[in-house]
Amino acid sequence: MIPNFRLNGWSIRSRLVVTLIGVAALLLVLSREPVRQIETDAMVAIMRDQYVTSLDSLVPALQDHVITRDADMDLPVLQRIAADFQKTHPAVLSMRIEDSDGNVLVERSAPSAPEGSGSFEVIRVLRAGKFAIGRVELVVDMGPVEVRASRHVIRLQALFAALLVIVALVLGAWFYRLVVSPLQKLDKRLRQLVAGDDVPEVQFNGAEEFLRLNDSVNALASAVQLQERQNELELQLQQSQKMEAIGRLAGGVAHDFNNLLTVILGYAETLAEDPRLDASVRSSAGQIVSAGERAASLTRQLLAFSRKQVLRTSIVDPVEVLRNMEGMLDRLIGELVEVSVEVQAPVRLVDIDSGQFEQVLLNLAINARDAVEKNGQLKFTLYSETVSSNVGPKEGFLQPVPPGEYVVLSLEDNGSGMDRETQERIFEPFFTTKASEEGTGLGLAMVYGIVSQSGGFIDLESELGQGSTFRIYLPAVDGVPESSEKAARFEEARAFGTILVVEDEALVRTLTSNILESNGYRVLTAEDSEEAVRVAEAHDGEIDLLLTDFVLPGMSGIELGKVIGEQRPEMGILLASGYDHVSLAAEAREVPFLQKPFDRSTLLSKVREVLDSRV
Known part of the structure; x- marks a missing residue:
């Protein structure tokens, strides 16, 4: 049994994608707190450096105004500078500017935001040359900065996770195309091979290993199909040899019986026509003649099967024969079974013994009649067909139809159908599924012999409960049909010679x-x-x-x-x-x-x- 690529309901592609997503999620979970803290600290450090840098850039302006310390001019400017700085830097909790004596020139504090563990101080000395003239003290609250940094880190992590999912999907699609798709194709072909279906040769793109594996599957499929064809031909050969052996046996038996029947019928007829004998004796001789004639009919059917019966062939119009037989077929089959005849014109001529062709029609009809129930249906179809290449029969034990021009006689019924074992023996003489008193088992054997001796072929399609279809393929010929005339019987007269x-x-x-x-x-x-x-x-x-x-x-x-x-x-x-x-x-x-x-x-x-x- 070929293993399935699906394990516990999960395909390789699904397992790969889920695995990649799981790994990404695991990485996110495991690195959630450490990574977030590291990134937050880094962003806070960056923000701190920015505040320090901003204060350093403000120091020169503050030094100029602290040197003069004019109450009307410099102090308002310092107030405005401090307000603007605190406005552009919202994390500043307080900002104080003092002179060298420690006097507070400017002091601004945020309305609510006491200093906490998240704040830090930045102090810069104001100088005039080498002399200190004051200082500026800045208290910055980094709590909001840390919150914003943390949120930013979360967004970055979400983006990173989305990228990982996208990468996983891309890798999954690539892996599917490179590995899974070739494996599925190979799996499908192997399953078809195991099921006995035809496996066409397929070429596809993929890794070198899969290309070699595909070549191996192609070789295996060719070998299996070749073996199946060989088995089919061997089966046909065995069936043909079996039918040939049965035919030889039947022909030999019929020939010997015909010699004996010639003697029996001849002497019985002489006794039946001898006026010197009692009427009861002549009547008994007549019964012998009747029995002998029935026996002769059986031997003729055996000869037809064995293909050793002499056929007086002529060019025949099969449509004319079928139309002439319609009335007889209706009477033979009875009113409980519907008989229909369809002729798909134009229908070509055939070279066959017209009497034997009629016998084929009768035997097929009788066999079909016995297979259908009341209110059954039989359909005769006659048409021409061109076979361009060997047409394998529906069943391997029959010979294939070689290329050529054919006239096809089809008989389809809606009867009980046949199983395989019955189909393999249906054309054997004396084989019958009826009771012993209802049939001899020679009807279809006779059909097989007449069709084979006439250069034709038989195709059979049947299933239990689905009815049967017999198709007779006869080689089509050109020419003018000959009218069939019964030979005139000569009156007995005294002769010489x-x-x-x-x-x-x-x-x-x-x-x-x-x-x-x-x-x-x-x-x-x-x-x-x-x-x-x-x-x-x-x-x-x-x-x-x-x-x-x-x-x-x-x-x-x-x-x-x-x-x-x-x-x-x-x-x-x-x-x-x-x-x-x-x-x-x-x-x-x-x-x-x-x-x-x-x-x-x-x-x-x-x-x-x-x-x-x-x-």
Whole structure:
């Protein structure tokens, strides 16, 4: 914990000022009487010297008049001189002028002011050359002088105290600027650093020691921020690796399940359509088909999460898709939740599988619906955004959005929100906070897979009790949007032609061969790519279609088609797989594709479609 510069509620500046004022007051108290007495005595001595000096300057005038001592002329002058002197020197108690015989020529006394301990006498002899002709005696009362001097000293001490206070304030301000202010800035930055806030680099003026300390804090802040960034990147890497590992596992499981479901659905459909069986048997077979189709839907969601589902992308207008989905979203979410859609034009186009984009909308809406209470609110917002630099997500376990042009789909709800632990697992397959019978935990996993496979990013912002906001960033593209058309299903009809079926799963290979042969096709089979090449070379007749699994031991289905196609350029190619290999996804978009699991009608219609395209 960082120590506080305030001790017992007093800052350094306050303590410094109070200390200086206290010292000044203490000096005044300790030196009050001695200093005052010394200064008073000094001022009294000065005043005494002034009276003595004044009397000395008066002596020559007095000597001239005492020599003659004319009663009509000199005595009145002496009287006036004594009166004027006593008038200009109020501290004079008495003044007496005598001749050499001791006769008093002039004597003046103050009306009330008897002599006391504070008075002193000054006697000067009047001379005519070397002869004494008289004397003047002056009695001065220094009591009032001492009082005035004491008051003057008090005023001087008060002035001195005020100067000390001013000096203390100036020193305090200087000390604050030089020491306290840099310490407070450093303290604030260190507290921000401890709290985990961003600490910008700051330069300030101060003593050399504080400059070095500030440089150290800057270095420490840089090191802490670098460590935090490293921890964030490690967390993102760990989350990415975890999601990638889960995705690989989910993709592998889905691929194997799709092969099994292909066999289950194929034979169950055959049984359900066999007129020789009882109706109850055909009905049971139909239930198997329904269960298999639901299982196939789950595997498709797993493939979407693992990003191994083949996406038939095209340039799509997201505004059109969102507007077309409004009615379905209203019905899906229900009347108790208010749904609003806002489009901030202009919105650019995106390159995505339109069906999968609709699935993203549906899954986000369902997840938000389950999070809000009655009278809740969901708000879809669609807008374009230019990201100029890496935008870190609100949560560190998601990947940052790199610079570029994006179309952003935002869904905001006022539901219960999520804690940190839930947010970290929300995109994992089979993770759900609902009861086991209420959800599979694949909805948001599917959203994550579709968005990632489409080159997009997800941002999540949520707090418990504050609702959640999902933001889907899809790269913006230029071009003309393509209208989405559903592929027409071909009516089953007797067909002819030779088809080479290459499938490493024996059950799937057998089922596919039986369906094709029962519909009139001649079927050649191979377990892997090497056997397929040998079968093609050994067959003398024409091979109209190569129906091959996408992932095979040895060569891939695309590579196998190229090898055989060099000798049979007229041959068509149809790829079938439970998932698409990521590195060949772009190449697979140019080749007709059959998604596993498939049923009888889907297989026959796709084969017929490819064969008819060769005509």
